[in-house]
Amino acid sequence: MTQKLIVIGAGMATGRMLEALVEADADYDITLINGEPRGNYNRIMLSPVLSGEKTFDEIVTHDDEWYKLHNVKTRFGCFVQNIDREKRTVTTDAGEALAYDKLVFGTGSNPFMIPLPGHDLEGVIAYRDLEDTQRMMDLGPDHKCVVIGGGLLGLEAAAGMAARGVDVTVVHIMGHLMERQLDEAAGYLLRKALVDKGIAVKCSANSKEILGEDGRVKALLLDDGTELPCDLLVMAVGIRPNVKLAQGCGLAVGKGIHVDDQMVTSDGDVLAVGECVEHDGAIFGLVAPLYDQAKVAAQTLMGEQTQFVQKKLSTKLKVTGCDLFSAGDFADGEGREDIVFRDPGRGVYRRLVIENNAIIGAVMYGDTADSNWFFGLIRDKTDITEMRDTLIFGPAYQGGTPLDPLAAVAALPRDAEICGCNGICKGQIEDAIAAGATDLGTVRLTTKASGSCGTCTGLVEQVLAVTLGDEFVMPAAAAICGCTDMTHEDVRRMIKSQRLTSMPAVWQECGWKTSCGCHVCRPALNFYLLADWPLEYQDDPQSRFINERKHANIQKDGTFSVVPRMWGGITTPDELRAIADAADKYMVPTVKVTGGQRIDLLGVKGEDLPNIWADLNAAGMVSGHAYSKGLRTVKTCVGTDHCRFGTQDSTGLGIKLEKELWGSWTPHKLKLGVSGCPRNCAEATCKDIGVICVDSGYQVSIGGAAGMDVRETELMVQVATEDEAIDVIKAVTQLYRENAKYLDRIYKWMGKVGLDWIKERVEAEGPALVDRFELSQSIYRRDPWAEHAQTKADRYQPLANLSLEAAE
Amino acid sequence: MTDWIDIAPLENVPKRGARMVKTAFGCVAVFRTGEDEVFALDNACPHKAGPLAEGIVHGKSVTCPLHNWVISLETGQAQGADEGRVATYPACVENGRILLDRAFLKARVAA
Numbered sequence: 064m065t066q067k068l069i070v071i072g073a074g075m076a077t078g079r080m081l082e083a084l085v086e087a088d089a090d091y092d093i094t095l096i097n098g099e100p101r102g103n104y105n106r107i108m109l110s111p112v113l114s115g116e117k118t119f120d121e122i123v124t125h126d127d128e129w130y131k132l133h134n135v136k137t138r139f140g141c142f143v144q145n146i147d148r149e150k151r152t153v154t155t156d157a158g159e160a161l162a163y164d165k166l167v168f169g170t171g172s173n174p175f176m177i178p179l180p181g182h183d184l185e186g187v188i189a190y191r192d193l194e195d196t197q198r199m200m201d202l203g204p205d206h207k208c209v210v211i212g213g214g215l216l217g218l219e220a221a222a223g224m225a226a227r228g229v230d231v232t233v234v235h236i237m238g239h240l241m242e243r244q245l246d247e248a249a250g251y252l253l254r255k256a257l258v259d260k261g262i263a264v265k266c267s268a269n270s271k272e273i274l275g276e277d278g279r280v281k282a283l284l285l286d287d288g289t290e291l292p293c294d295l296l297v298m299a300v301g302i303r304p305n306v307k308l309a310q311g312c313g314l315a316v317g318k319g320i321h322v323d324d325q326m327v328t329s330d331g332d333v334l335a336v337g338e339c340v341e342h343d344g345a346i347f348g349l350v351a352p353l354y355d356q357a358k359v360a361a362q363t364l365m366g367e368q369t370q371f372v373q374k375k376l377s378t379k380l381k382v383t384g385c386d387l388f389s390a391g392d393f394a395d396g397e398g399r400e401d402i403v404f405r406d407p408g409r410g411v412y413r414r415l416v417i418e419n420n421a422i423i424g425a426v427m428y429g430d431t432a433d434s435n436w437f438f439g440l441i442r443d444k445t446d447i448t449e450m451r452d453t454l455i456f457g458p459a460y461q462g463g464t465p466l467d468p469l470a471a472v473a474a475l476p477r478d479a480e481i482c483g484c485n486g487i488c489k490g491q492i493e494d495a496i497a498a499g500a501t502d503l504g505t506v507r508l509t510t511k512a513s514g515s516c517g518t519c520t521g522l523v524e525q526v527l528a529v530t531l532g533d534e535f536v537m538p539a540a541a542a543i544c545g546c547t548d549m550t551h552e553d554v555r556r557m558i559k560s561q562r563l564t565s566m567p568a569v570w571q572e573c574g575w576k577t578s579c580g581c582h583v584c585r586p587a588l589n590f591y592l593l594a595d596w597p598l599e600y601q602d603d604p605q606s607r608f609i610n611e612r613k614h615a616n617i618q619k620d621g622t623f624s625v626v627p628r629m630w631g632g633i634t635t636p637d638e639l640r641a642i643a644d645a646a647d648k649y650m651v652p653t654v655k656v657t658g659g660q661r662i663d664l665l666g667v668k669g670e671d672l673p674n675i676w677a678d679l680n681a682a683g684m685v686s687g688h689a690y691s692k693g694l695r696t697v698k699t700c701v702g703t704d705h706c707r708f709g710t711q712d713s714t715g716l717g718i719k720l721e722k723e724l725w726g727s728w729t730p731h732k733l734k735l736g737v738s739g740c741p742r743n744c745a746e747a748t749c750k751d752i753g754v755i756c757v758d759s760g761y762q763v764s765i766g767g768a769a770g771m772d773v774r775e776t777e778l779m780v781q782v783a784t785e786d787e788a789i790d791v792i793k794a795v796t797q798l799y800r801e802n803a804k805y806l807d808r809i810y811k812w813m814g815k816v817g818l819d820w821i822k823e824r825v826e827a828e829g830p831a832l833v834d835r836f837e838l839s840q841s842i843y844r845r846d847p848w849a850e851h852a853q854t855k856a857d858r859y860q861p862l863a864n865l866s867l868e869a870a871e
Numbered sequence: 872m873t874d875w876i877d878i879a880p881l882e883n884v885p886k887r888g889a890r891m892v893k894t895a896f897g898c899v900a901v902f903r904t905g906e907d908e909v910f911a912l913d914n915a916c917p918h919k920a921g922p923l924a925e926g927i928v929h930g931k932s933v934t935c936p937l938h939n940w941v942i943s944l945e946t947g948q949a950q951g952a953d954e955g956r957v958a959t960y961p962a963c964v965e966n967g968r969i970l971l972d973r974a975f976l977k978a979r980v981a982a
Contacts, residue, residue: 577929579929579930581930581934604885606887608927617925858890863893
């Protein structure tokens with residue numbers, strides 16, 4: 064006879080259990096009771112709903128149709144009043160009495176509310192369900208919100224509301240954010256990322272009292288007297304298993320409802336799953352064990368033998384826009400060693416805690432791509448002695464084999480867990496692919512892998528790529544060229560972290576597939592090396608494009624163009640005479656005024672270059688670097704010298720800037736402009752770096768373009784003095800040199816890292832950036848024309864002249 | 872029998888570089904690879920006659936400075952999707968000096 068099953072609570076655990084029962088066609092007449100006026104949805108995804116990335120409909124896991132289709136009776140918006148275990152009935156608050164043969168508790172957890180004075184004011188909420196989410200969404204931009212609690216939930220709430228334009232302050236009692244999952248350094252990076260999003264963060268902050276007005280929350284008062292005004296106060300300080308109902312009906316309860324390995328409570332006909340249970344002394348908050356419990360409960364209900372086993376857990380977390388991972392134990396301790404990798408430029412931090420030659424803990428921030436591999440090493444207590452040197456770089460860097468980004472995934476065993484939320488292993492995904500799944504969507508549909516929090520999406524794609532080979536097209540980052548599988552970013556990271564200071568070192572350590580690179584990678588490597596190691600690395604002319612090797616622009620007929628520098632676009636009659644003489648002497652066919660306010664001599668023969676340079680040098684002129692991925696020109700207007708509108712000496716500043724920056728190599732060409740007033744006659748706002756002079760100082764903006772793309776600069780900072788303007792420009796130039804991909808103009812680089820990041824770096828380490836720029840300029844701020852004319856002139860002549868020889 | 876002409880010391884051409892040799896009938900580019908092998912080719916890309924001696928030398932290839940055609944130094948053949956061939960001439964290094972073949976340079980005249 065069909066038995067009656069009543070399920071209390073429509074959460075993620077009971078949802079999964081219902082699925083398992085329905086799938087197996089279990090012989091039950093099911094009734095689902097839920098306090099929230101709706102069915103099962105993916106609670107983890109409330110954060111994307113809050114931030115506006117998803118709608119609620121998208122996170123519903125079971126809709127009315129599903130319940131109808133599978134004959135699940137529902138009582139939503141309905142609370143259980145009483146349970147009579149003798150008679151086996153459940154009475155709802157609507158007065159309905161329902162009989163059961165089996166009862167399942169899925170009552171979840173309650174948010175913990177700190178009993179501060181004022182915690183019962185209107186506008187003080189938790190972050191638990193859709194109602195709370197809706198309250199936050201309704202707040203609207205330009206309102207203030209305080210979140211108490213710097214754990215995952217609190218930060219999700221904060222990030223979501225900040226994305227909606229709310230002015231958010233997070234108050235956290237501990238010294239750094241997410242102290243249970245992250246160490247101090249990772250907590251610091253996380254904090255920085257949140258501050259970048261406009262969220263104020265207060266750590267080591269004790270809340271004292273919630274202040275109200277007319278029964279509504281008005282502000283949060285801290286111990287130190289600080290008052291944080293707010294229109295809404297979200298308390299996200301933790302959750303407690305919801306055991307009230309279970310306690311009321313006399314079930315054994317500790318921290319949670321006691322269950323055995325079969326998820327059965329102290330009453331043989333009553334089971335419990337999810338956040339409300341206590342199993343072997345532990346309570347549960349992450350989704351993976353809840354799903355395991357759901358499966359076990361379903362099997363128990365169907366009379367199958369099985370047991371729930373607690374597993375070691377890794378936490379891969381996603382605070383909107385920040386990648387975090389932590390696993391195992393990462394506290395400092397005797398006999399424990401750390402391996403740490405930091406890339407401040409990219410905001411990447413990795414730390415491994417080693418004990419007895421095995422990894423016992425890992426914290427990763429910013430780049431968590433290899434986290435599964437590290438987790439496997441922790442779980443299996445793998446001896447890491449052999450790979451210790453390169454361990455921190457992840458699986459792709461082990462064994463000296465080619466750095467195929469897929470090698471790591473290919474090497475994973477079938478039982479390696481890919482999707483932590485759903486407990487899906489690589490083997491199950493492979494099986495699904497063998498059964499016909501060829502894309503992410505199908506894999507997700509058939510295995511649920513990457514269907515919950517989504518952070519393993521990249522891994523699932525890689526398993527697809529490894530299994531299907533060419534049939535699967537990966538949305539992958541492109542390698543530099545055919546000589547390597549590594550991206551520009553990978554190589555820059557290796558150069559910095561491994562202290563690679565020569566081209567052969569890079570070829571060797573990064574597994575170049577060719578003997579000496581090619582015309583694509585060599586110029587990039589040459590730049591990266593000289594930018595990162597100005598003193599150690601010797602510039603290699605043979606790895607430069609001809610224009611930079613011969614300090615002139617090659618033309619289509621093999622002749623060259625010569626552009627002497629005119630500082631800030633200012634010249635003199637003497638200079639003009641010297642240019643005219645040179646044009647006559649070397650029979651220059653074309654003399655043209657350039658867009659960068661100087662004069663171009665086009666059609667000079669290669670052999671004549673050292674001589675024409677020597678002549679121009681003699682008149683006091685130097686190379687204009689019109690050929691370089693480096694500083695080109697600083698275009699100016701006449702400013703206060705002559706112009707009746709000029710507010711500052713724009714010409715003077717332009718000349719100073721050009722004298723400071725000239726000779727420097729950059730990822731791509733670098734053009735500046737300085738306009739003396741907002742009328743902007745120097746067109747500064749479409750340059751890579753532009754300065755607009757105003758009465759009160761200098762507006763420095765970056766990221767303009769007027770080539771294939773046309774873009775206006777974005778304001779980086781306004782400063783009061785010329786010196787500050789020069790320093791800020793040096794700092795941002797150095798930041799660009801140290802971090803951008805070769806051949807990315809500033810606007811492209813800015814598109815990748817964001818103006819906010821650039822601003823923050825320049826503000827945080829401005830003087831250090833200026834120092835590093837100056838160090839590099841101590842080598843490169845010199846005239847290559849003079850050097851070549853004096854010491855390398857013979858290189859410009861034919862190696863031999865056999866004209867007579869061959870004609871004999 | 873090969874009739875070699877002594878051109879210049881090897882070190883006058885930079886490693887992974889090239890220099891140009893003038894002849895009465897056009898220019899020949901003399902290349903030196905990272906492994907100190909020497910090759911001689913017409914100094915004109917089959918595409919738009921770009922000066923190959925100004926290109927970046929990698930492995931046993933050179934990339935034309937004008938439009939990045941990659942030319943094999945051994946065969947003169949354009950690599951990849953591009954089609955075309957540059958004339959090649961015998962060249963060798965003896966006692967640290969670069970030698971070119973007089974007969975071939977003369978053949979160039981006849982051609």
